[in-house]
Structures are given as C-alpha cells and as structure tokens.
Amino acid sequence: MRDQVSHDKYGLGRVVAVEEDLAVVIDFGAETRRLTAPYAKLVKL
Template identity: 85%
Template sequence: MRHTRAAARPRLPGSPFNVPEAPPPPVEQYAVRDQVSHDKYGLGRVVVVEENLAVLVDFGEETRRITAPYAKLVKL
C-alpha cells in the first residue's frame, strides 16, 4: 500500500498569519537637563546621557541610572 502526501495548502494574501511583525517603537531620546518623571522615584532631571543605553537622573535625594527602553520614565 502506497501513501500519498497531501499537497501543501496555499496561503491566501489576506490571511492573518501572513502579517509581518510590527517594528518596535523607537527609543525615547533624552538630553541633559530634561525634566522627567519616574513611576517609582518621582520627579528628576537628566544629568548624563549614554546614547541609546541609559540615562543618569538626579531625583534630589539620589541619582539613579535608568536603562533603555525607559519603560517607567516620562519626559515632561
């Protein structure tokens, strides 16, 4: 007895499985002396910017290094 393979089904152009992945959103750009707000640390001011890696933010009592993609950091 011989088995035959089923033909591969063609994918339709409008298929939801053919949708390409959306590119990630661009990383927020910060400059020295930008005022920012952080969910945990509160209001602060950017002191040092490491290009697309991290920012150093002075929150008054402490200075914190926040790494990209800056999920909890908002520019004011």
C-alpha cells in the same frame, strides 16, 4: 541638557547624562539613578 522627567517609583528628576541611547543618569534629588533602556516608567515633562 536638563530635561525634567517623571518616574513611577522615583518621582520627579532631571536628566544629567545620556549614555549613547543605552542609559540615562537622572538626579531625583535624594538620589541619582542610572536607568537603562527601555525607559518604561519614565516620562519626559
């Protein structure tokens, strides 16, 4: 799994982990963020 995503605030990133549909961990290059559901500002590319 290395889906590329875009976030309104953090920009382009790659999914590095999914936590049972509760959260995703995304590497945005400069930082890694854990985003919880719902993923309102996150778009899969």
